[in-house]
Amino acid sequence: MKIVIVCYPTFGGSGVVATELGLYLSKKGHEIHFITYRQPVRIQNLTPLLHFHEVHVPTYDLFKYQPYELALSSRIVEIVKKHKIELLHVHYAIPHAYAAFMSKKMLEDEGIYLPMITTLHGTDITLVGSHPFYKRAVQFSIKNSEFVTAVSNSLKKDTVRLLDVDKPINVIPNFIDLSKIINSKIINKEIIASKNQFVITHISNFRPLKRVIDVLKVFKRIRKKFDVKLIMVGDGPEKLKAKRFCKTNDINEAVIFLGNSNEVDQILSFSDLFLLPSEKESFGLVALEAMVHGVPVVCSDTGGLPEVVENGYSGYLCPVGDINSMAEKSISILKDPEIHERFKKQAFESCKKFDINKIVVNYEKLYARAIKI
Numbered sequence: 001m002k003i004v005i006v007c008y009p010t011f012g013g014s015g016v017v018a019t020e021l022g023l024y025l026s027k028k029g030h031e032i033h034f035i036t037y038r039q040p041v042r043i044q045n046l047t048p049l050l051h052f053h054e055v056h057v058p059t060y061d062l063f064k065y066q067p068y069e070l071a072l073s074s075r076i077v078e079i080v081k082k083h084k085i086e087l088l089h090v091h092y093a094i095p096h097a098y099a100a101f102m103s104k105k106m107l108e109d110e111g112i113y114l115p116m117i118t119t120l121h122g123t124d125i126t127l128v129g130s131h132p133f134y135k136r137a138v139q140f141s142i143k144n145s146e147f148v149t150a151v152s153n154s155l156k157k158d159t160v161r162l163l164d165v166d167k168p169i170n171v172i173p174n175f176i177d178l179s180k181i182i183n184s185k186i187i188n189k190e191i192i193a194s195k196n197q198f199v200i201t202h203i204s205n206f207r208p209l210k211r212v213i214d215v216l217k218v219f220k221r222i223r224k225k226f227d228v229k230l231i232m233v234g235d236g237p238e239k240l241k242a243k244r245f246c247k248t249n250d251i252n253e254a255v256i257f258l259g260n261s262n263e264v265d266q267i268l269s270f271s272d273l274f275l276l277p278s279e280k281e282s283f284g285l286v287a288l289e290a291m292v293h294g295v296p297v298v299c300s301d302t303g304g305l306p307e308v309v310e311n312g313y314s315g316y317l318c319p320v321g322d323i324n325s326m327a328e329k330s331i332s333i334l335k336d337p338e339i340h341e342r343f344k345k346q347a348f349e350s351c352k353k354f355d356i357n358k359i360v361v362n363y364e365k366l367y368a369r370a371i372k373i
């Protein structure tokens, strides 16, 4: 099948899911065309079945805001016609689903039918999409997609509740490549921590809803019990605040800020625990990425996280903002090597239901149905 994937090319979860999906589908023989403003970060090599088409937005002084959707929809039309694309799969509703609908209409004008599938990822509904300034446009693009998917049952419920849509929503959870654990080359833990130190990791875009200060507060409590290092991976608006917190709370020496990284698998391969105290998380892909490396996850009991992390098995779910409980649960995992080992094994076991080979067929089935409509 010839498929266009529209997504964000950045380190965010929706871009990662879209990229991993495209890479996997191309390996299965589908011809994949990514259309976005930059080459997606996880794509290193393009192949005859894996293409990237950049969206250029020429700046013009009259515009206060440059019209990205316009450039994107025109680019979609161009690529669809040039490569005889059969299907359009857009990730993250804003503004991709809206732009995709416009390209669909432009193509219809020329007698070309192009089915579109919209995958909702989270904040495109919960934080941004339900805002009164965007809501109508998001409702409209959902209604006009041939199929709509959401990455968790929780997000499906949120979409129905917040956007009041009666369109059927197919839940296709995010997925993970289980062979990652074998593939990722183990880098020397001792570059970052000493042999006997525990390594705790947090990865996010450091937005307020990730509650990065909670990560530091939990870490501070764990540090009272063990010799431990914290690795903070990612970049975003709360980073400066987090760095200040480390200085004023005397944990500066024990916390390493790495910035955005393409070495996430390597870092996770020697991590002992993962913290994700988010306010809201429609799925929490990063928790799954930790679990595949046998890293137990202590996280908030919110959104789709309970669908990913099994309380008391692959980690623990704690109330949002409950620093004490998160610290206590983390300590309970780390304090006994046998318990820690059990949680590590169980974290990996839990991933099996998200095996890429089991999940992606659901997208392929939907593609097949969409092109027949």
Ligand code: GMT
Residues within 6 Å of the ligand: 011, 012, 013, 014, 015, 017, 092, 121, 122, 123, 151, 174, 205, 207, 209, 280, 281, 282, 283, 284, 285, 286
């Ligand atoms: O977490 C973010 O803010 C990034 C965002 C994105 O779209 O890139 O992540 C969302 O999509 C991910 C992939 O489906 C999910 O794993 C994240 O839970 C979701 N984020 C939120 O719901 C806050």
